[in-house]
Amino acid sequence: MSFDRLIERIAALENPTVAGLDPKLSYIPQELREEAYRAHGRTLEGAAAALFAFNRGLIDALCDIVPAVKPQCAYYEMYGWPGVKALHDTIAYAREKGMFVITDGKRNDIGATMEAYAAAHLGETEVEGARVTPFGADALTVNGYLGSDGIRPLLKICREKDGGIFVLVKTSNPSSGELQNLALEGGPAVYRQMGEMCEEWGRELPGRYGYSGVGAVVGATYPKELAELRQALPHTFFLVPGYGAQGGGAADVAPGFDGNGLGAIVNSSRGILCAWQKEGCPGAEYAAAARREALRMRDALRAAIGPVKLETEGSHETV
Amino acid sequence: MSFDRLIERIAALENPTVAGLDPKLSYIPQELREEAYRAHGRTLEGAAAALFAFNRGLIDALCDIVPAVKPQCAYYEMYGWPGVKALHDTIAYAREKGMFVITDGKRNDIGATMEAYAAAHLGETEVEGARVTPFGADALTVNGYLGSDGIRPLLKICREKDGGIFVLVKTSNPSSGELQNLALEGGPAVYRQMGEMCEEWGRELPGRYGYSGVGAVVGATYPKELAELRQALPHTFFLVPGYGAQGGGAADVAPGFDGNGLGAIVNSSRGILCAWQKEGCPGAEYAAAARREALRMRDALRAAIGPVKLETEGSHETV
Numbered sequence: 101m102s103f104d105r106l107i108e109r110i111a112a113l114e115n116p117t118v119a120g121l122d123p124k125l126s127y128i129p130q131e132l133r134e135e136a137y138r139a140h141g142r143t144l145e146g147a148a149a150a151l152f153a154f155n156r157g158l159i160d161a162l163c164d165i166v167p168a169v170k171p172q173c174a175y176y177e178m179y180g181w182p183g184v185k186a187l188h189d190t191i192a193y194a195r196e197k198g199m200f201v202i203t204d205g206k207r208n209d210i211g212a213t214m215e216a217y218a219a220a221h222l223g224e225t226e227v228e229g230a231r232v233t234p235f236g237a238d239a240l241t242v243n244g245y246l247g248s249d250g251i252r253p254l255l256k257i258c259r260e261k262d263g264g265i266f267v268l269v270k271t272s273n274p275s276s277g278e279l280q281n282l283a284l285e286g287g288p289a290v291y292r293q294m295g296e297m298c299e300e301w302g303r304e305l306p307g308r309y310g311y312s313g314v315g316a317v318v319g320a321t322y323p324k325e326l327a328e329l330r331q332a333l334p335h336t337f338f339l340v341p342g343y344g345a346q347g348g349g350a351a352d353v354a355p356g357f358d359g360n361g362l363g364a365i366v367n368s369s370r371g372i373l374c375a376w377q378k379e380g381c382p383g384a385e386y387a388a389a390a391r392r393e394a395l396r397m398r399d400a401l402r403a404a405i406g407p408v409k410l411e412t413e414g415s416h417e418t419v
Numbered sequence: 420m421s422f423d424r425l426i427e428r429i430a431a432l433e434n435p436t437v438a439g440l441d442p443k444l445s446y447i448p449q450e451l452r453e454e455a456y457r458a459h460g461r462t463l464e465g466a467a468a469a470l471f472a473f474n475r476g477l478i479d480a481l482c483d484i485v486p487a488v489k490p491q492c493a494y495y496e497m498y499g500w501p502g503v504k505a506l507h508d509t510i511a512y513a514r515e516k517g518m519f520v521i522t523d524g525k526r527n528d529i530g531a532t533m534e535a536y537a538a539a540h541l542g543e544t545e546v547e548g549a550r551v552t553p554f555g556a557d558a559l560t561v562n563g564y565l566g567s568d569g570i571r572p573l574l575k576i577c578r579e580k581d582g583g584i585f586v587l588v589k590t591s592n593p594s595s596g597e598l599q600n601l602a603l604e605g606g607p608a609v610y611r612q613m614g615e616m617c618e619e620w621g622r623e624l625p626g627r628y629g630y631s632g633v634g635a636v637v638g639a640t641y642p643k644e645l646a647e648l649r650q651a652l653p654h655t656f657f658l659v660p661g662y663g664a665q666g667g668g669a670a671d672v673a674p675g676f677d678g679n680g681l682g683a684i685v686n687s688s689r690g691i692l693c694a695w696q697k698e699g700c701p702g703a704e705y706a707a708a709a710r711r712e713a714l715r716m717r718d719a720l721r722a723a724i725g726p727v728k729l730e731t732e733g734s735h736e737t738v
Binding site: 124125142175179206226272285 | 504554
């Protein structure tokens, strides 16, 4: 019912990194694509098979050093329902390999519709009495513009399935301030208000290590806001996009962490996925190149953040 | 590149209604479900086949009186990738029958990721040079919390494919005010600011009838805000949820329309989908019951709004 499992995995690997699985066909080595097309044709099915094969290689190469993956729904939906099947298969494979899976769907709706999204991505669906798992991730990113009606249905399923959510608070993109940085009358900016709502919602999902099951997305590209929010939202775990390709470095994300080296997980997508292209190595080595990049990122974060101390209430356990 | 096609269809049928296709298994007559299970088992595939069969019957019964359908992604995703295939099949069938399709996905992201969503739901995807259509709706609902970076990639595809978007402005749910009604310093409420952004974005997609391709979602449950926004946003076409099951009536939605009886389309989901259950008629008549309810809704809206006048710049054409 919180991010305890994620935090324990981060501590065990001493690595607060999540690998964003946003696979475009152009990131996938030619040989891997051709193999998929031979089986399924140059179709959405063929493209989807290539995505999954690419992801499987990445997961195999990363699962003992990176605690989590974050598949971004858009890159699967763009290959239609076969792409969405590849999303399902990717989630299942990553979980099988012990990784914590954050589905990046930024879903949002209300009441019964939000319950349907919660069942889809984190829970189970009933088919005439039988319970089946449609996608089965550990956490989901969500957009809180609709208020509590869009969040409460998720809290219920997070409690039942030991999952969590990350609510968009201060996003990493250049135009995020157009709405998020507007000042509210007699109050803070919109993003800060959204952050306070996360703290409030999180009271229903307390965790062992001080962080609730309601996290926040806060971009690495805004270190000032990241530091401000870390102070203001002591129970809210952060998912930090914008590292690497979007311009944030280890020093930029450090303010998102607490004194124990916890409180955030930093995403890198293209940096890891396209490492083989950046290194200029053969396609066959894409997974090894991804691992090398993931290790560089881990070491840069370790240096900037310091050691992880896993403290529960009343204990002082250092990993 | 706008809502011209939708507006023309509304005028031709004299009916500003969209049927929300949010099919839960419990809405589907037993016989229809059993038929699907015989072919596919009591599985996600079986459930998805039942959804599509149900939708096909509704589309056949509604396509000559209702201009548009709005499938809600959540109700398909909850049946996994087979459910998402049913979404695809539903969109294709409704378009084949001449209906305007609004995919209700409330998608949101930035840059290349938003381009992927735009390609997925409104455009085309390239697979090694071949262009394929993943879902191919006419319009998509989106959440604007991330600002222009999340909207511009859609505008490009709307221009190319003659489509549109509806941005969440003031949603129909009880808690929508938690963020949306907060007053900005020296300015309007958050929802009004979001509405102004729609007007601004819409300048890139002007339409023949005064409405751009950037619409807004404004709930029937807030008639005061609906009237305020109709005045303030003269080029923004409204998608109005909350009619029927959520409590809004024809008088509540009337302020969303302009003097020509245009400017909005009103959604009903459960009211139409579950009409057979409400009427207490046999399951075999579900489509006929949906049609009866759709006609009642049309007539109630016509009475509240008055005749539709289709005026382009310089012409005064009455339908």
